[in-house]
Structure formats: structure tokens, C-alpha cells
Amino acid sequence: MSGPNPVPNGARGEAALELAGETVRLRPSFAALVAAEEELGPLFELVDRAADGRLSLSDMAALFWHCLADPPQGLTRERLGEAIVEMGLAKLSPVLRGILRQILGGR
Template sequence: MSGANLLRGEAELCIGERVFVLRPSFAALVAAEAELGPLLALVERAADAQLALGELVSLFWHCVKERPDALTREAVGEAVVEQGLAAVTPALRVLLGQILQGR
């Protein structure tokens, strides 16, 4: 699955051999906020280079569009570590921008 719609604030994340769309829908952001706390504080931590790896993975996890049952949060985390923070920062930037700007 691929084909992120930038107009909807979507991004892509490669996990294993597949590319997944990260979509910051209302439901996804509510779930992320329930786990991570207020989203504005999350954005502020990211801006201050204080965003923890677990927080980044949790945000990605909640935003995976059409998440298959076989995909685990651990796989998302391993994909982030394998690719490195520099490689996943563009996706994070898109999601954080969407949180701040909305649609």
C-alpha cells in the first residue's frame, strides 16, 4: 500500500518490504493523545528535540492507515530504528505540521 495524499496531511513509512500510509485522522490523533498527552505538548517537545523514540513510534503507530492485523507496534519501532531518525523525520514533519495546521 502506498500513495500518501499530501493534501490530507498523509506521509509514508517503509516497514519491512511495504510502504504504509500515515494518516493523521481525528480518530488516530485522539488515540495518540490519549496515550501521549496533549498534542501541542508533543509538538513542542519535537521542536525542542525532546521527542522520545517511543513517542515518535506511538504517533506513527496510531496514524498507520488501514493497519493490517499482522503489523505490530514493535515492527514499526524496528523500522524506525533500522532506517534511522533522519530517514523518518520527513514523515514526522508532515504529521506534526498537520497537527498544527489542520486540513
């Protein structure tokens, strides 16, 4: 991995996301989830939307944005959204599932 991001710690609910050749960590911390909830609405509703296949790209980008731990310098939310589209849902599904599992199950 490049930059200051250490290997994601699964015990803390962290996940790795490949972003333009760099690995970034997503950490669903309390502060990150509160920020996501303020933007996206209640987390249980977010999980329900995901389970029903109604989670939008915008929802996913917002959740990932708020969960970024030590994002690379210069990373913008727009660039994150573009990277999500470039990667495709098949590659992102395990990362999203891990974060949603963390929301439901905690540490």
C-alpha cells in the first residue's frame, strides 16, 4: 500500500478500497456513521434500501466518503464517485457488505 494508510483492520470493521492505483481504508467509526446518517437518513433505512437493491450510487459514494480513514491528499468526493463507477458494483459489493455488516453488528 502506498501513503500513510496501514493495512485495514478487520476487527475494527475496516475495509480496503482500491482507488486509482492506491489502497484507501474505510473505517465505519461512530463519527463517520453519524455524518453519513446526517446526510443519508437513518442507518437502518440505508441497510433496508441496500437489502432491497435500492441503494443508489449516490448513497454508496456518500457512505464511503464519510468512512474514509486518512484519505489521500487531493481526493475529492467527485473523484471518489468516478472511481466507484470505474470499479463497478461487483468489485464494490464486498466492501459495501462489510460496512453494512459493521453497522448492523458492531464490533
